[in-house]
Amino acid sequence: MKINRELCDVCGTCVSVCPVDAIIVSEFKVDIDNMKCINCLNCLKVCPIKAITEDK
Amino acid sequence: MNIKNRYDVVVIGAGPAGSVAARFAAENGASVLMLERDREPGIPVRCAEGVSHNGIAPFIDIDQRWIASKIDVAKLHSPNGETAIMRNNGTGYVLERRIFDTALCELAAEKGALLVTKADALDLVWENDKIIGVKYKYLGEIRTVKCDIVIGADGVESRVGRWAGIDTSLRLEDIDTCVQYTLAGIDVEKDTCEFYFGKExxxxxxxxxxxxxxxxxxxxxxxxxxxxxxxxxxxxxxEFMQKRFPNATVTYTVYGGVPTAAALKELVKDNVMIVGDAAHQVNPITGGGIVQAMIAARSAGKVAAEAVKQKRFDAKFLKKYTKEWDKTLGDTQKVIFKMKEKFMKLTDERFNGIVDFCQKVPADKFSLKALFTEAVKGDPKLMMDVAKAFVVSKIKLK
Incomplete structure (x- = not known):
């Protein structure tokens, strides 16, 4: 998964639906650990501003 | 400000859940540290800021500093453009969360809790399979604070629960993805909140x-x-803005997620308690969570202080909080969750029918109870549950 940091508002909605705890949010940014990620696309679907895309 | 190396209780997150938990833990004798990731409590505001008077009054004296407007009327808009007016829900407020959250932290500080902002919790600290503290980053430095109890009040993106081994992840069906604009240059009625329904x-x-x-x-x-x-x-x-407020100025934009689930079943582990959005303590239909968070946090804080007195930090003892939550609001939330699942399946025609029905109820008699009861008509068991839930919550909120 890839995060467009220009769009991301660091709201944490993606974190709440990640089944494998692969997303970390700090004060200023969100990071996705692609080693943990299982490509379920939950984060991409709920992101309110569609800042997450598949990293193809 | 002097941050010690050890506290009885460390609270992660200084929203309404965190500051109320901290206040009641401190008031009942525990030493308490609150860690807040952002530079001040309440920001960035990720909230529609609506609360009921009866919900917040037990926790804080009403202060005009953090009230934007007083709400007495709710207006419902059906998919086909009809409206119904509700005046029997009691007084509500639209808050200034930035000031409100800080005011709650001030109350916690008065009781002796210490708040540290710009302190980002990174992980729990374990020793021999036991949680003994919290690792956090403060002013670019990684630090550790020891404690007996960690209270996770870290919001919808909560990680404290996960660190402790509680599965807090939500199904896609059980989170609302949200955007909110704060608008200026519009004409609205200051005492009326409005709601629009429908799949379009x-x-x-x-x-x-x-x-x-x-x-x-x-x-x-x-x-x-x-x-x-x-x-x-x-x-x-x-699209909605184009129709209703085409010429408005947007002074603030915010994105966020609201849990619309039944609350977490597992609210505690050894040495850990979870409260507020982090525990999904949110009304799954309205998305309101401030009052739920404060009610839960009050019992979590009290139980934490009692745990400190008795030196009992095991999940079995901390479950007193879980039991109290279930009694006060948890069981009600389960019913509301069932209603939500039903609401999700309602067609626009049915929504039209509900608003149509509501129009016939005199505004001064019309309450959420009447609305919900109509909405679950045809499902006698759920109707009974709803009626019970309302009776129970009315007593509890008094």
Whole structure:
């Protein structure tokens, strides 16, 4: 998964639906650990501003 | 400010859940440290800011400093453009969360809790399979603070629960993905909040207008996570804006998620308690969570202080909090969750029918109870549950 940091508002909605705890949010940014990620696309679907895309 | 190396209780997050938990733990004798990731409590505001008077009054003296407007009327808009007016829900407020959250932290500080902002919790500290503290980053430095109890009040993106081994992840069906604009240069009625329903407007959720004055308002949308893939909340809200407020200025934009689940079953582990959004303690239909968070946090804080006195930090002891939550609001939330699942399946025609019914109820008699009862008509068992839930919550909130 890839995060467009220009769009991301660091709201944490993606974190709440990640089944494998692969997303970390700090004060200023969100990071996705692609080693943990299982490509379920939950984060991409709920992101309110569609800042997450598949990293193809 | 002197941050010690050890506290009885460390609270992560200084929203309403965190500061109320900290206050009641400190008031009952525990030493308490609150860690807040942002530079001040309450920001960035990720909230529509609506609360009921009866909900918050037990926790803080009403202060005009953090009240934007007083709400007495709710206006419901059906998919076919009809409206119904509700005046029997009691007084509500649209808050200034930034000031409100700080005021709650001030109350915690008065009782002796210490708040540290710009302190980002990174992980729990374990020793021999036991949680003994929290690792956090403060001013660029990694630090450790020891404690007996960690209270996770770290919001919808909570990680404290996960660190402790509680599965806090939500199904897509059980989160609303939201966008909100604070608008200026509009004309609204300062005492009236408005709600729009329908799959064209807001699938699986609703659009809200919470006025902050006669000319400003929080206007937002929440749509169910599993229905947001193709067209997201921003697109829906922008369409709504075109129709209702085409010339408004947006002074603030915020994105966020609201849990619309039944609350977490597992609220505690050894040495750990979870409260507020982090524990999904949110009304799954309205998305309101401030009052739920404060009620839960009060019992969590008290139980934590009692645990400190008795030196009992095991999950079995901390479950007193879980039991109290279930009694006060948890069981009610389960019923509301069932109603939500039913609401999600309602067609626009049915919504029209409900608003049509509501129009016939005199505004001064019309309450949420009447609305919900109508909405679950045809499902006698759920109707009974709803009636019970309302009776129970009415008693509890007094």
């Amino acid at each position: 407007v807001s699938p699986g959720g609703y659009v809200w207008i919470f006025p902050k004055s006669d000319h400003t308002a929080n206007v937002g949308i929440g749509i169910a996570g599993h229905l947001a893939h193709e067209k997201g909340p921003k697109e829906f809200l922008d």
